[in-house]
Amino acid sequence: MSISRLIEKIKKTGNPTVFGLDPRPEHVPEGIRRKNYALYGNTLKAEAQSFFDFNRGLIDGLCDILPGVKPQSAYYEMLGPDGAVSLRDTICYAKEKGLYVIADVKRNDIGSTAEAYAEAYLGSVTVNGAQYEPYGADSMTVNPYLGSDGIEPFLKKCRERDRSIFVLVKTSNPSSGEFQNKTFEGKALYELVAEKLSEWGKSAPGGGAYSNVGAVIGATYPEEQKRLRAMLPDTYFLVPGYGAQGAGASDVVNAFHEDGLGAVVVSARAIMCAWKKTGKNGDDYIEAARAEALSMKKQIETALAVF
């Protein structure tokens, strides 16, 4: 689905945040995991099934108050092919429940290979006449280091199948400036990427004010966010780094336009692990996550109202 569907859902829920489905075994309540060890033994399959069960609970409990989810592929890949099943099933279930799904895979490669990645996450594959969507996400994250011909296959899927991508511009991690903030002929690398992104966006309109080419801009760098907001008026921002990485509501306001649109903030660990703070055994993980998500919504509302 195009970015305009994400925006619709943001308006409907009044909530500009997506929740990260980044499970690790220690994030999943023991009850869920014990059940699956009993069913499947101490196997990767058991762990992968626990991830899915955990995600399904969160999706059921949060789908009416949040517009979308961002599963982080790394945590599923860590469980081998069983993890891939869990990721695919999670994406499928989230879509069934009306959530916009951004596969956080940060893929990148030369053109012919990028095409395969685009087919995997945003496209479809034909097997002797039968058609399948391998992962079937609405959107995915992409790394820009290889330049335009590594991006073009993803743009093509945005155009042909009305999907969106989010390109890494300024990432949330401490050493993101090592290359991204180096200045080349008067402009930081992240600004050069932003300029190209703006061109890419023109070739993949999103059906409204925003293009289908979004940008990943870390919540941990509010100054860069401000500069990029001005440079990229028609670009939706995906803003990770809220919560566990140290950024709060006041750090994300620069990513938004004055109408409260233009950005979607990510929260993963704070929501997933909210149950660890209630002093119970995790049976309350859905309610704890919902309470945390509502509290985050309020924090961002308050911060946005100020400016």
Added chain:
Amino acid sequence: MSISRLIEKIKKTGNPTVFGLDPRPEHVPEGIRRKNYALYGNTLKAEAQSFFDFNRGLIDGLCDILPGVKPQSAYYEMLGPDGAVSLRDTICYAKEKGLYVIADVKRNDIGSTAEAYAEAYLGSVTVNGAQYEPYGADSMTVNPYLGSDGIEPFLKKCRERDRSIFVLVKTSNPSSGEFQNKTFEGKALYELVAEKLSEWGKSAPGGGAYSNVGAVIGATYPEEQKRLRAMLPDTYFLVPGYGAQGAGASDVVNAFHEDGLGAVVVSARAIMCAWKKTGKNGDDYIEAARAEALSMKKQIETALAVF
């Protein structure tokens, strides 16, 4: 396995090339595919099984004349979770046959997530006491855009489990210069990445003259190759772009040291699709691939002898 194991195998086979296992349905002879459609229907599982059968034939036919393989993850991901099974089985079978396995995944993320990727491809995972290697590769490719803290988890695996990584420095695609060749205080971005890579390598020695942190340098850019060879004397180079992407043997000599070590060239489509040039139906794909691999070996030998 550390980079020194790859070097051992290169010396033993007298062949500084790895073959890319980058199957697409159209690369696989119809006999193999028809058999699997009959067994599994027109499903992603059938296609994924065909990829594995095809790869197994190539591995059996080439394992005595080549030191390693480089499966390109994108082509497996295109088949969803069934593709993940095929990738894992391919890696496992290639290792059984004594080949060094470089998983070409170009992963990258913030530290905590990069850790999960490192565990997936180079590490192991414990499930309630039982240990598994999710994909079990010897080496993987990594994208540097996020800087040092996105690389550190991979270095840790290199140190702890004696594995290697290859970091993208100057990629082989036409638009790689768009960002990689931008100049910062007289140095191109790819040179800045190379300088950091040199530091990263110091923290992950490879048990011999080379560190466990290699560099991806496209065969299509011989000038940059030359400069990087001088900058990174202790770094092994992985050189894609030979054959289908247009580079020939004379374009890769700059990547090598005078003793014929220092680089490993990749050939994928030329070897995989050699059967398409014999005028037969593909039943000869293993012999055709072997003939092509031996011819490539001779071309590189001749080119290296010149300098």
